[in-house]
Amino acid sequence: METAQQPPVGVVIVSAVIALVLQLVLAPVITLFGVVPNFVLVVVIITAMHNGPVRSLVMGFALGLVLDFCSLGPLGALALVLTILAYAVSSLNKGVFTGGIVVDMIILLAALIAGEFLISVIYAIVGANPEFLLSLVQRVLPAIAYDAIIGLILMLIYNAVVGDTSFRSGGGTGRSLTRKLHL
Amino acid sequence: MALPKQTPKRITGGVLAIVLSFVSLGLITLWSYEGGTGAEANGFLHSARSALATVILPFDRASSFLGQPVDALGAAVGDATASDATLSELQAQNDALSSMVMRLEEYRLENERLAELLELSDAYNLESTAAHILKKSIDSWNQTITIDKGTEDGLAVGMPVMSPNGLIGQIESVGRFTAQVRLLTDPNSGVAVFLQANRSEGVLTGSIERLLYLNYLSLDIDVVPGDVVVTSGAGGVYPKGIVIGEITSVSSSPSDVYQTVVVKPTARVKYYEEVLVLTGRQSEVTPSAAASTTTTATGGTDTSTTSASDDSAADENANENSSAPSGTPADTGGGE
Numbered sequence: 001m002e003t004a005q006q007p008p009v010g011v012v013i014v015s016a017v018i019a020l021v022l023q024l025v026l027a028p029v030i031t032l033f034g035v036v037p038n039f040v041l042v043v044v045i046i047t048a049m050h051n052g053p054v055r056s057l058v059m060g061f062a063l064g065l066v067l068d069f070c071s072l073g074p075l076g077a078l079a080l081v082l083t084i085l086a087y088a089v090s091s092l093n094k095g096v097f098t099g100g101i102v103v104d105m106i107i108l109l110a111a112l113i114a115g116e117f118l119i120s121v122i123y124a125i126v127g128a129n130p131e132f133l134l135s136l137v138q139r140v141l142p143a144i145a146y147d148a149i150i151g152l153i154l155m156l157i158y159n160a161v162v163g164d165t166s167f168r169s170g171g172g173t174g175r176s177l178t179r180k181l182h183l
Numbered sequence: 184m185a186l187p188k189q190t191p192k193r194i195t196g197g198v199l200a201i202v203l204s205f206v207s208l209g210l211i212t213l214w215s216y217e218g219g220t221g222a223e224a225n226g227f228l229h230s231a232r233s234a235l236a237t238v239i240l241p242f243d244r245a246s247s248f249l250g251q252p253v254d255a256l257g258a259a260v261g262d263a264t265a266s267d268a269t270l271s272e273l274q275a276q277n278d279a280l281s282s283m284v285m286r287l288e289e290y291r292l293e294n295e296r297l298a299e300l301l302e303l304s305d306a307y308n309l310e311s312t313a314a315h316i317l318k319k320s321i322d323s324w325n326q327t328i329t330i331d332k333g334t335e336d337g338l339a340v341g342m343p344v345m346s347p348n349g350l351i352g353q354i355e356s357v358g359r360f361t362a363q364v365r366l367l368t369d370p371n372s373g374v375a376v377f378l379q380a381n382r383s384e385g386v387l388t389g390s391i392e393r394l395l396y397l398n399y400l401s402l403d404i405d406v407v408p409g410d411v412v413v414t415s416g417a418g419g420v421y422p423k424g425i426v427i428g429e430i431t432s433v434s435s436s437p438s439d440v441y442q443t444v445v446v447k448p449t450a451r452v453k454y455y456e457e458v459l460v461l462t463g464r465q466s467e468v469t470p471s472a473a474a475s476t477t478t479t480a481t482g483g484t485d486t487s488t489t490s491a492s493d494d495s496a497a498d499e500n501a502n503e504n505s506s507a508p509s510g511t512p513a514d515t516g517g518g519e
Binding site: 021023025026027028029030031034035036038052053054057058061064065067069070071072073074075076077078079080083084086087090091119120122123126127128131134135138139143 | 196
């Protein structure tokens with residue numbers, strides 16, 4: 001069930017749009033050694049840390065589906081992964097942890113590992129990843145490292161703009177930009 | 184008697200998660216049922232994907248616009264240790280000359296073998312159309328590029344795509360104004376090839392490491408680094424004789440059935456902004472449907488991105504005037 005401690009729904013929508021634009025426009029440009037950063041994966045995880053399951057699920061599924069249509073990979077793969085991750089992370093936040101940015105980063109890293117691994121598994125199952133074991137070294141690990149760096153940056157930006165509104169923090173600091181602007 | 188007050192049922196996260204997961208699994212299943220990856224795949228989802236390409240065209244153009252200065256910066260940094268423009272010019276010149284040598288060697292060998300068949304038309308006389316590269320793949324799992332030509336320009340799924348230096352891939356999804364090309368280096372790509380030197384045939388596949396592997400060459404075949412690999416034309420998707428690359432390493436162990444052969448592609452996508460899409464063979468097109476955007480490509484390895492013939496300009500004009508393209512692809516269908 002969603003709670004009153006969540007940020008405004010507008011923040012979720014704006015986050016989704018920004019993530020989509022970053023993935024479609026910026027990500028192909030900043031490819032490193034064949035690894036493309038997954039902005040959408042990172043933003044969905046961060047959103048799930050600060051919102052309840054329903055919002056996170058809708059955002060994750062919708063973004064995943066759009067990107068599945070935009071790429072040549074298995075259609076529905078990213079939607080499935082983001083759905084699972086959004087539910088898992090948003091459920092974890094219900095008072096399980098009591099930490100700050102360090103714990104957030106640990107959750108983010110764990111979710112990124114799970115997400116990138118799940119994608120490789122789904123690709124392997126449908127035959128789109130014929131070199132599964134090699135891909136774990138050549139794709140999954142570099143992608144996790146790249147996404148983690150981007151995740152740290154986006155998490156700091158998110159907390160600065162929206163404030164720490166995660167469930168465990170009791171509703172945030174009240175000094176975020178969105179609260180000042182009454183969004 | 185008062186009825187008990189009913190509260191509306193709310194969708195819980197768990198239920199929604201299960202529903203959306205099943206929807207996703209259904210999509211994956213349907214996508215696989217339609218053929219999955221490859222140019223031969225066809226169905227509702229693949230058609231919807233092609234249709235959506237028009238919607239995201241502004242994003243593609245924005246990415247292309249953003250990518251230009253980033254690419255320029257990358258090139259500048261890479262060349263910083265050399266004399267800037269000179270290095271780039273020499274690199275391009277070297278690529279062109281290397282490609283030309285390979286192509287001439289291919290012609291020489293073919294002329295020797297087919298001297299008695301000179302009356303046949305040139306098998307490499309190809310129709311092509313130039314396109315700009317808009318952007319590269321948006322994920323790590325598919326090695327693709329998006330180009331700015333689509334069905335409006337006569338492109339279709341399955342058409343081969345090449346750079347000035349050789350083959351780079353095949354169109355797998357095409358919208359009205361854009362098309363997505365799966366590169367040869369993608370693990371899901373494959374093309375029938377032979378060695379220029381001894382005509383031994385094999386199948387070239389991409390890999391997750393972005394290397395090309397030449398498969399099914401038995402241990403008794405003489406293969407040495409430097410041998411040139413060209414398309415064999417088997418399978419009917421790629422025309423025969425297009426240069427792909429040269430062998431960089433050969434290895435095998437006593438227990439192996441086949442040799443492990445690594446091929447370095449002559450066409451490096453990151454150095455180009457334009458590509459050529461082979462839309463058909465001149466000998467196969469009808470003269471009724473002329474398309475002004477098409478040009479002539481010969482031999483599959485060209486030094487120009489807009490006119491790919493290595494014949495004289497007069498010959499090229501004569502070809503264009505005498506045989507107008509129909510836009511019908513000579514090679515469509517499944518990947519090899």
